[in-house]
Amino acid sequence: MxxxxxxxxxxxxxxxxxxxxLDPSLKSKPLIVGGLPHERGVASTASYEARKYGVHSGMPLRKAYQLCPNGIFIRGNYQIYKTFSEKFFHLLSRYTPDVEEASLDEAYLELTRCRPLYSSFSRTVREIKQEVERKLGLTVSVGAGPSKLLAKLATTKAKPGGFFEIEPDREEEFLRNLGIESLPGIGPKAQVILWMLNIHKIGDLWTLPRATLHSLFGLNGDELYLQSRGIDSRPVTSVSVPKSVSRETTFLEDLWDKRLLLAHLAYLCDRLTLPLRQGGLFAHIIEVKVRYSDFKTEARRRLLLTPLQEMEKIYRIAQDLFLQLFSPSRLSLRLVGVKASGLVRSRPLSLFERYSERQERLGFAVDQVREKYGFGSLLTVREKMLESLYGFEKKRGFILKTASLTK
Ligand SMILES: [Mg+2]
Known part of the structure; x- marks a missing residue:
């Protein structure tokens, strides 16, 4: 091939x-971006100085504060980061049309098609790295290899600030001594099982036949078999992610009952997260919209540094936003809607962030049941309330407007 x-x-x-x-006086200081020490939420990014104290992305802010009380905590500004991100991808797109946006600050480039344009692959990659660093004023780590998986693993080796290329016929050598946890298919559970089998390195994994891995982990085991050999045929897809996903309900009769409205909101969040899961998308912006009985429309949005996909987390934010808009003494509502935008394909995962893995699997399981038996076959406690009032199948009493993906 x-x-x-x-x-x-x-x-x-x-x-x-x-x-x-933006503020050079912060240079070489332990910085934690994501919120203030006693706020709810997690650290989105920790500077390398803060990482020395054990702080990492995905860690609750309180914990980060315990480990690094002298750290400088910053709430951060999604809008500013987004501007840098756009510039980043614009620079990359000048080298090849095959650029995949993995997250705000992470990209895959495939140079296979335009390889003839460049005399040396390594030199071109170095050029890209230098240009990005010069134009953005930010340091990047770069990995290169014959697949997305290998390129990404090479980046891990290049961090921080370096460049690492896996040369032809050196793949095996490169993989052999890496810890199994570096493979994306290995969650904490699989890791423990494999450790018990005395398998710690990727090279150790090669001793297990495919059938054994399959019996241990099912289809993930087959995937693992391929991953451990560096086999990954996933294409670099430059197809841009949708701009937003939204769901809204227009009521036949205006509603004022807060509990009922919140139940609707939960239902909408539930519907909203299905296309997110299916598309492997995470949202940086959650917005709630209401239309009052006087037809006035208002919306509130929250920008998130750590993008979300999980229904429960999105609902909690939507609820906060909704309560800012809704006052029972005022007007009743004609419409309520929720929108997820600022979509990205993946969330940078650290090992410790995988706690959401269970929730993710639960989401997929729920989707499967609903696909087979209908949405009403599985309802959350909040949604249950709607069922008793309206009945999901009949959809009596409210019109479900299921807006689709907007480009
Ligand atoms: Mg990064």
């Missing part, structure tokens, strides 16, 4: 690095 030329680029400590650029 023809060798592919794939580059993975990741901006180092992105949010923290932008903050330093």
């Amino acid at each position: 023809k060798r592919r030329f794939i580059v993975h680029i990741d901006i180092d400590a992105f949010f923290a690095a932008v903050e330093v650029l």
Whole structure:
């Protein structure tokens, strides 16, 4: 098979690095971006100085404060980071049309098609790295290899600030001594099982037959078999992600009952997260819209540094926003809607962030049941309330407007 030329680029400590650029006095300080020490939520980015204290992305802010009380905590500004991100992708698109946006600060480039344009692959990659760093003022780590998986693993080796290329016929050598946890298919559970089998390195995994891995982990086991050998045929897809996903309900009769309205909101969030899960999308912006009985429409939105996909987390934010808009003494509502935008394909996962893995699997299981038996076959407690009032199948009493993906 023809060798592919794939580059993975990741901006180092992105949010923290932008903050330093905006305020150079923060340079070389332990920075934690995501919120203030006693706020709810997690650290989105920790500077390398803060990481020395054990702080990492995905860690609750309180915990980060315990570990690093002298750290500088910053709430961060999605809008500013988004501007840098757009510039980043614009620069990359000048080298190849095959650019995949993995997240705000992470990209895959495939140079296979335009390889003839460049005399040396390594030199081109170095050029890209230098240009991005010069124009953005931010350091990036770059990995190169014959697949997305290998390019990404190479980046891990290049961090921070370096460039690492897996050369032809060196793949095996590269993979052999990496810890199994570096493979994306290995969650904490699988890791423990494999450790018990005395399998710690990717090279150890090669001793297990495919059938054994399959019996241990099912289809994930087959995936693992391929991953451990560096086999990954996923294309670099430049197809842009949808701009937003939204769901809204127009009531036949205006509603004022707060509990009922919140139940509707939960229902809408539930519907909203289905296309997110199906598309592997995470949202940086959650917006709630209401229309009052006097037809006035208002909306509130929240910008999130750590993008979300989970229904429960999205609902909690939507509820906060809704309560800012809704006052029982005022007017009743004709419409309520929720929108997810600022969509990205993946959330940078650290090992510790995988706690959401269970929730993710639950989401997929729920989708499967509903696909087979209908949406009403599985309802959350909040939605149950709607069922007794309206009955889901009949959809009596309210019109469900299921807006689709907007480009
Ligand atoms: Mg990064």
